Amino acid sequence: MSVDLRVVKTRERLHESLIALLKEMPLEKIKISVLCQRAQINRGTFYLHYESIDALFADFFEQIIADLREAYLEPLRTKSPLKIKELDPKTVRIFHHIKKYESFYRIVFSKNVPLAYYYMLLEQITLNLQQNTKATHVDNDYFIAYQANAIIGLALQWAQRDFQETAEELSEILVKILRSKSE
Amino acid sequence: MSVDLRVVKTRERLHESLIALLKEMPLEKIKISVLCQRAQINRGTFYLHYESIDALFADFFEQIIADLREAYLEPLRTKSPLKIKELDPKTVRIFHHIKKYESFYRIVFSKNVPLAYYYMLLEQITLNLQQNTKATHVDNDYFIAYQANAIIGLALQWAQRDFQETAEELSEILVKILRSKSE
DNA sequence: TCACTTATTGAACATCTGTTCATTAAAAAT
DNA sequence: ATTTTTAATGAACAGATGTTCAATAAGTGA
Numbered sequence: 210m211s212v213d214l215r216v217v218k219t220r221e222r223l224h225e226s227l228i229a230l231l232k233e234m235p236l237e238k239i240k241i242s243v244l245c246q247r248a249q250i251n252r253g254t255f256y257l258h259y260e261s262i263d264a265l266f267a268d269f270f271e272q273i274i275a276d277l278r279e280a281y282l283e284p285l286r287t288k289s290p291l292k293i294k295e296l297d298p299k300t301v302r303i304f305h306h307i308k309k310y311e312s313f314y315r316i317v318f319s320k321n322v323p324l325a326y327y328y329m330l331l332e333q334i335t336l337n338l339q340q341n342t343k344a345t346h347v348d349n350d351y352f353i354a355y356q357a358n359a360i361i362g363l364a365l366q367w368a369q370r371d372f373q374e375t376a377e378e379l380s381e382i383l384v385k386i387l388r389s390k391s392e
Numbered sequence: 393m394s395v396d397l398r399v400v401k402t403r404e405r406l407h408e409s410l411i412a413l414l415k416e417m418p419l420e421k422i423k424i425s426v427l428c429q430r431a432q433i434n435r436g437t438f439y440l441h442y443e444s445i446d447a448l449f450a451d452f453f454e455q456i457i458a459d460l461r462e463a464y465l466e467p468l469r470t471k472s473p474l475k476i477k478e479l480d481p482k483t484v485r486i487f488h489h490i491k492k493y494e495s496f497y498r499i500v501f502s503k504n505v506p507l508a509y510y511y512m513l514l515e516q517i518t519l520n521l522q523q524n525t526k527a528t529h530v531d532n533d534y535f536i537a538y539q540a541n542a543i544i545g546l547a548l549q550w551a552q553r554d555f556q557e558t559a560e561e562l563s564e565i566l567v568k569i570l571r572s573k574s575e
Numbered sequence: 576t577c578a579c580t581t582a583t584t585g586a587a588c589a590t591c592t593g594t595t596c597a598t599t600a601a602a603a604a605t
Numbered sequence: 606a607t608t609t610t611t612a613a614t615g616a617a618c619a620g621a622t623g624t625t626c627a628a629t630a631a632g633t634g635a
Contacts, residue, residue, distance in 0.1 A: 443593095
């Protein structure tokens with residue numbers, strides 16, 4: 210009753226093939242036909258599993274987002290919800306996460322890629338913020354959206370600088386910004 | 393030495409054709425072949441002007457961004473740079489701008505569209521913020537990136553709510569958020 | 576092990592893409 | 606008004622897409 214082994218193998222081969230090709234060319238240049246050739250998979254079979262290269266990549270990114278979800282749970286074991294004034298840069302996990310998967314986030318943040326990946330990341334950060342903050346504002350959804358996008362904004366800027374700074378430095382910048390407003 | 397009339401006409405027809413088709417189907421479903429058929433333009437001619445449907449749309453969006461640039465200059469005629477504490481919701485123009493071009497921003501914020509449009513909007517908001525704020529932070533670029541993306545974040549949330557609120561309400565929410573941090 | 580279920584295959588098809596090139600025709604320059 | 610310039614055309618091409626369908630073979634379950 211579990212998943213058919215053939216399905217598992219096919220998806221595995223497609224995944225491996227994508228990773229291999231990503232080392233040779235940008236995501237948008239990868240053709241389904243070439244991917245399948247490499248993976249030794251019939252092109253028609255590809256469409257039984259994914260509708261596009263982007264959907265295949267989204268499958269990967271889903272796993273990465275899952276890792277972010279778990280990373281966020283870590284600092285919350287100590288105390289929750291966090292208050293800005295007590296916020297220690299060391300409890301901020303997001304930038305370490307991004308650095309860990311830097312090669313993926315270079316793609317996720319690249320111009321020719323669909324906005325869908327941005328939304329996937331945004332959704333997870335939003336969920337994390339919702340759990341960590343009390344609903345103090347009347348317009349809480351907007352407040353959360355503001356914060357979540359602002360954090361991604363730092364990540365975008367970081368990417369634009371080719372990830373020169375360390376994750377710790379980014380965390381400190383975030384904390385500094387958050388504190389600078391409650392002076 | 394001005395632009396050849398034929399070029400102007402061709403681009404005009406392509407623009408009109410795109411607008412017409414956007415009323416029938418989402419951007420990503422518009423085929424170059426169909427667009428050219430409608431515009432009575434040879435398909436090869438399309439490629440003399442644009443490399444893709446996305447590039448054609450970007451051409452439109454460029455004009456819209458230009459309108460945003462001008463709209464931002466308006467409240468600055470009174471006093472500059474603005475300070476948060478004096479910030480009046482009526483001086484915030486961004487949400488009126490988005491509401492004005494709502495049908496375009498529904499596309500710009502949609503999942504299957506390239507991130508490039510987001511960056512175009514981000515760049516303009518960033519430029520506007522850079523002009524309106526003094527460089528108080530050491531990490532000023534990050535601070536600006538934080539603010540600019542946060543504002544777009546409000547717009548994204550607004551779009552997700554199908555633009556139910558008025559532009560004034562969004563402006564007030566922004567001002568409220570900015571003030572709530574300097575209490 | 577054998578019968579069953581179903582994922583994968585290969586071939587074929589219409590459509591769309593991106594490009595080339597000689598020809599035509601529209602606009603600019605004189 | 607005529608020449609010159611160059612944008613637009615139409616045809617043709619290889620390659621990629623997305624889909625269908627009967628045949629095959631791999632995996633499941635008894």
